[in-house]
Amino acid sequence: MAINDTKITIPCTETSPDTDLDSDSSMSQRAQWLRAAILGANDGLVSTASLMMGVGAVKSDSKAMLLSGFAGLIAGACSMAIGEFVSVSSQLDAELAQLKRDQRADEADRAGLPSPIQAAVASALAFATGAMVPLLATGFIVNYKIRVVAVAVAATMALLFFGCLGAALGRAPVVRAAARVVAGGWAAMGLTFGLMKLFGTAGL
Numbered sequence: 001m002a003i004n005d006t007k008i009t010i011p012c013t014e015t016s017p018d019t020d021l022d023s024d025s026s027m028s029q030r031a032q033w034l035r036a037a038i039l040g041a042n043d044g045l046v047s048t049a050s051l052m053m054g055v056g057a058v059k060s061d062s063k064a065m066l067l068s069g070f071a072g073l074i075a076g077a078c079s080m081a082i083g084e085f086v087s088v089s090s091q092l093d094a095e096l097a098q099l100k101r102d103q104r105a106d107e108a109d110r111a112g113l114p115s116p117i118q119a120a121v122a123s124a125l126a127f128a129t130g131a132m133v134p135l136l137a138t139g140f141i142v143n144y145k146i147r148v149v150a151v152a153v154a155a156t157m158a159l160l161f162f163g164c165l166g167a168a169l170g171r172a173p174v175v176r177a178a179a180r181v182v183a184g185g186w187a188a189m190g191l192t193f194g195l196m197k198l199f200g201t202a203g204l
Helices: 017-058 062-101 107-111 116-138 144-170 174-202
Strands: none
Touching (some): 062 116, 144 174
């Protein structure tokens, strides 16, 4: 009996392992940048809202509350930018030194190095974005009680959003992550408001 030795060849359409690794690495880097941006915005939101709540605990003047929040936005954004610039500059120096030791300092290698200026600008913008939430929420509110409540409500809604978004990027349980972020924000605002109210009552 004759045996048919013919083989059918199916074209291979699989992506090479190197391509998959590059794609995964790129996605991972983007996710890290997004998580860093969310953390920066959350920091701006919590610190500015807490500052405004603290000032609101001792002064009912809407102008003082807004000015303190705006000052917190500028100071915080500058602090974040400077800190990020210094940190990434140190990382860049270390990586350049390593490239020189490995005798690999061509344009392709330099293209993948971190940019201190880019990191500083991104950090400042992220902080300012979060800090704008309580400022915009109370910009046109004159009544003292409504203004304080508006800061708390706006901060809570933004914290929920940041918590859910961060959980989605990190593939973590959304409810638990959002609850943790909101609880932390409320703790910061409540502690600042309570301590400033205590100091104001004591005449300090």
